[in-house]
Each structure stands twice: as C-alpha cells, then as structure tokens.
Amino acid sequence: MRRAQTALLLLGAQNRCYATTTRRRAQLRSLGRRASLEISPHQVEDLVGARDHLAIPKTIFVNMVQADAAHFEAVAAACEALRAAGLEAVPHVPASRFDDDAHAGRVLDELSAAGATSALVVAGNDFDGSEPDVDAVAALARSRGFRCFFAGFPEGHPHDSSGGARLAAKLAPASAGVVTQFVRDPAVLGEWLDGARPAAETVFVGVPGPATRQRLAQMAALCGVGPSVYVDAYDVDDDDGDDALLAPAADVGALADYLGSSEGNVRLHVYPFGGLDAALVFLDALASKGILWEPGGFGAGG
Numbered sequence: 001m002r003r004a005q006t007a008l009l010l011l012g013a014q015n016r017c018y019a020t021t022t023r024r025r026a027q028l029r030s031l032g033r034r035a036s037l038e039i040s041p042h043q044v045e046d047l048v049g050a051r052d053h054l055a056i057p058k059t060i061f062v063n064m065v066q067a068d069a070a071h072f073e074a075v076a077a078a079c080e081a082l083r084a085a086g087l088e089a090v091p092h093v094p095a096s097r098f099d100d101d102a103h104a105g106r107v108l109d110e111l112s113a114a115g116a117t118s119a120l121v122v123a124g125n126d127f128d129g130s131e132p133d134v135d136a137v138a139a140l141a142r143s144r145g146f147r148c149f150f151a152g153f154p155e156g157h158p159h160d161s162s163g164g165a166r167l168a169a170k171l172a173p174a175s176a177g178v179v180t181q182f183v184r185d186p187a188v189l190g191e192w193l194d195g196a197r198p199a200a201e202t203v204f205v206g207v208p209g210p211a212t213r214q215r216l217a218q219m220a221a222l223c224g225v226g227p228s229v230y231v232d233a234y235d236v237d238d239d240d241g242d243d244a245l246l247a248p249a250a251d252v253g254a255l256a257d258y259l260g261s262s263e264g265n266v267r268l269h270v271y272p273f274g275g276l277d278a279a280l281v282f283l284d285a286l287a288s289k290g291i292l293w294e295p296g297g298f299g300a301g302g
Contacts, residue, residue, distance in 0.1 A: 035287070038271050039062060040063055044078045064094055079114040079115055083115030091111050093141065118146060149178060154188050177204065179206060207251045207271070248282075
C-alpha cells in the first residue's frame with residue numbers, strides 16, 4: 001500500500017525491534033487490537049481501503065466539526081459506510097451544532113438510520129449556552145437507543161471547574177462511557193482513571209498519533225491541554241528539525257504500566273493529529289506485533 005509505505009518513510013522507520021518479554025508484547029498487542037481511532041468523514045474510504053494491508057481498529061469515532069447541514073449528512077454517510085465495512089461507527093454529537101431539541105432529534109434520527117448505535121455527546125468548542133446542553137442532547141440520544149460517551153479531562157476542563165463531579169453526573173443516568181482528552185503526565189492520568197473507571201462502562205484513553213511538534217502544540221492549545229511542557233516532553237533529536245514526527249510511545253507504555261495484567265474497561269483511543277497514514281502505521285505495529293514506533297524506529301515501549 002503506497003500510503004503505508006509513505007507513512008513509514010515519514011516516520012523514519014528502520015524496522016528495529018528491541019527485545020522485550022512475551023507478556024509485555026502481548027499486553028501491547030491487546031491495547032492495539034482493542035484501540036479506537038478518530039477520523040473525519042472524508043477519510044472513511046482511505047481507512048476502509050487500508051484493511052487489506054494494515055490492522056485497523058474496529059471502533060471508529062467520526063468527528064463533526066463543521067456547523068453546516070451538509071456536514072451532518074457527511075457524518076451520517078460515513079457511519080453508513082463504516083457499518084457496511086463491518087466497523088462500529090461512533091459519531092461526535094456536539095450540542096453547539098443544534099438550533100434546538102428538534103434539530104438535535106432529526107440529526108440523531110439520521111445517524112441512527114445510518115447504523116450508529118453509540119454517540120460521543122459533547123458541548124463543542126463554540127458552545128455558548130444558547131443551544132441544547134449536553135444533558136438534553138444525551139437524553140434525546142438515549143431515548144433513541146444510543147449508548148452515550150462523554151468527554152473526560154484528566155487535567156481538568158479548561159472552562160468547567162466541577163471536573164469529576166460533572167462527569168459522574170453525566171454517567172449516572174445509564175451505562176455510559178468516556179473518551180479522554182490527551183494528557184502527558186502518567187501520574188495525573190492514573191489518579192483520574194482511579195476515580196473515573198468505576199462509574200464508566202468503558203474508558204477510552206486518548207493519545208495523539210504521530211505528529212510534528214508544531215502540530216501537537218497547536219492541538220494542545222485548541223483542546224485546552226496543559227501544561228505547555230506537554231509537547232517539549234517528547235524526546236527528539238535536534239537534527240530531526242521541525243518536521244520530525246513525534247510518537248506517543250511513552251504515553252502508551254505508561255498506560256500499559258498502569259493497567260498491568262488487567263485492562264478491564266480501559267481502551268486506547270488515537271487522535272490522528274499527524275495524519276491518518278501515520279496513525280494507522282503506528283496502530284498496525286502495536287496491534288500486529290506489540291511494538292511501538294519511537295523516534296528513529298520501532299521499539300518495545302519499555
């Protein structure tokens with residue numbers, strides 16, 4: 001597959017595998033095989049086409065980042081295509097995109113008709129309080145048989161100080177799951193998981209796929225991720241320059257250390273900030289061989 005080969009070249013892969021225990025390799029493979037991936041609607045064809053060459057996730061979150069009605073239709077079409085390919089589609093459903101409850105209901109009906117049975121219900125970056133709120137949209141989704149996921153912020157929500165209490169309230173009405181924002185500090189993540197796991201059906205822990213330092217900084221600022229040293233914490237040779245892709249090997253390794261021999265209701269979720277190809281190559285190496293791409297090649301991730 002030309003795209004996969006291109007991604008490998010971009011990653012600077014040297015096919016170097018470091019020795020690791022059989023148990024560790026199996027643990028990383030399991031994280032990769034149970035992982036989910038976020039895509040945009042226009043990426044569905046490329047994702048499905050990659051199945052002949054790469055191990056791709058079975059759970060795919062489809063983002064809904066534009067406000068026009070045509071984008072809603074594109075998300076529904078993406079869900080239908082993913083269902084036809086035997087994959088689970090989980091559309092984003094931002095409350096800020098809806099004029100009122102009736103509008104939200106119509107979109108949810110379209111997503112249901114397209115085969116979606118789960119939805120990630122969020123406020124949206126441009127939520128101003130005038131639209132239906134997350135609770136109202138979640139209630140509409142549940143009334144239509146959707147399993148709801150909500151956003152989790154291990155470092156704290158940038159605009160809501162209620163934090164864990166607010167998330168617990170969202171999870172309380174019925175069995176629901178969480179998709180976390182990406183976070184660099186394993187101690188912060190571990191403490192947050194200790195509190196969130198008991199109330200959630202599933203917790204998807206978000207990590208950024210291989211991306212440049214500039215792109216990671218851009219997304220960290222957009223998503224309210226801190227502290228700013230998050231991006232600087234990645235090891236990369238100065239000679240690699242600004243175009244070098246930085247991979248989440250340490251993030252995944254730290255999650256594996258936290259989980260130990262029992263993943264339970266925790267799964268990995270990848271944000272393809274550096275492009276779909278790079279994310280798929282990273283996930284394929286993880287799921288197929290239990291190895292992690294690191295700057296300069298592939299490794300065992302600890």
